[in-house]
Amino acid sequence: MNALAARRRHPAAIAVLLMIGLFLTGAAYAAVAPEPADATTQALPAQSVEEGKALFRANCASCHGLNAEGRATGDGDEIAGPSLAGVGAAAVDFQVGTGRMPMTAPAVQAARSEEVVFEQEQIDALGAYIASLAPGPSVPSEEAVDPTKGDPAKGGELFRVNCAMCHNFAGSGGALTRGKYAPALRGVEGKHIYEAMQTGPQSMPVFNDDNITPEDKRDVIAFLDTISEQENPGGMTLGSLGPVTEGMFAWVFGLGILVGCAVWLGSKSA
Template sequence: MKSLAARRRHPAALIVLLIIGLFATGGLYALFSPTAGAQTKTMTAADIETGRKMFLANCASCHGMQAQGTADGPSLVGVGAASVDFQMGTGRMPLAAPSVQAQRTFPVKFNQEQIDQVAAYVQSLGPGPAIPDEQYASGVGGDTARGAQIFLVNCAMCHNFAGSGGALTRGKWAPPLQNIEGKHIYEAMLTGPQSMPVFNEANLSPEAKRDVIAYLHELDKKESPGGHSLGNIGPVGDAFFFWLLGIPLMLGAAIWLGRKAP
């Protein structure tokens, strides 16, 4: 007993206990943290090698020969397959020209098989978010009312309440979200591209992401029952429209009627 008590008072005991606690916390987090599950498609060594060759031909000039990053592009080690699938699947990468922000472009340069191969190569460089499972990324079965609440709290301040997008600082912008594939919406939430914050599986569950996607897809179906939507940019845009067109028309009508009066 005296020997055990002496060991507890040893200067290194606190460090040993701290290390044990850190390993235990990390293990429990990995065991119980929610995950969306990766796509079940199996990528072979040949696919990864093909992806490496495409990376060297199309991406290495900015991201480095080992994807370690350069002055022209960030490191891709640990960004995961989901980030690659989002950036290449929406045509943002390869970047056509230096810009304050990569723009969504169509048609994309690579087909889905080629994108999967580059994503598999980048995933092999270091663990990162995987391409989400269709069960969650499609939005099918999602709660649109709950998705609207989550979107309005977390996303509307940048993307507008109707997903129409909006201006940010220093020439950047939050892109519109109309008619976006559910997989790419999920990947954007998961990886936080450019100015967007990261909503990982711990702070926004896969089910919550599915609800947001369901809400945005529901917006895609809706027409404007009150007439022209004016871009869905809110009351400021409506007021600007009336000041720019409505007030001059009313003034013109008043002057015309005044001149016709006897």
């Protein structure tokens, strides 16, 4: 008993117990922890990966590095292009498919462009190459982004809770800090809305399947599709930007009419 008590009082006993506890905790977590909700590790066609690699090195490596490891500008902390390992095919499809990438010039934020540089097959190949580097979100299926299978009412509630503070209550977009902005969402393809929620581009947070389920994402797409197509029964929307444009309209046109009337009455009395 004295020998056992002496070993318990040994200076290394506490450290050994802590190491054993940490090991058991890590083993238990690894056994029960779920896989990341949006991570995909499906087999990819070797030909698509090689084609995407060639396209990447010809068009993207100057900013993102030869192996997509990211690259600094040389000014110290400035980053020319972040690492793309783990962003998945969904991020590639969103950024390249909306014309944001490749960027024509450095800017605070990559703007959407109607001029998409690559064909969809080339975008798919680029996505296959990036997906081969590390698991990441995949491009959603057509069923997952079909607005006819979503609930616009529920999607509207989700949108107002999670998105309206940046994108406006009607998806008209809005200004953020340091020259950045939340883009308008009217007329945006459902696939790109889903991918944006999955990958969190620019200043947007990531809404993975643990935050917003795939069904809820489809409901949000259904809501945005509905407000993009419906007519405004109240007349002019003024961009659906709220009291700013409405107040400006009242000041410019309302006061303008009053001033005009005052001038007209003054000229009559003279």
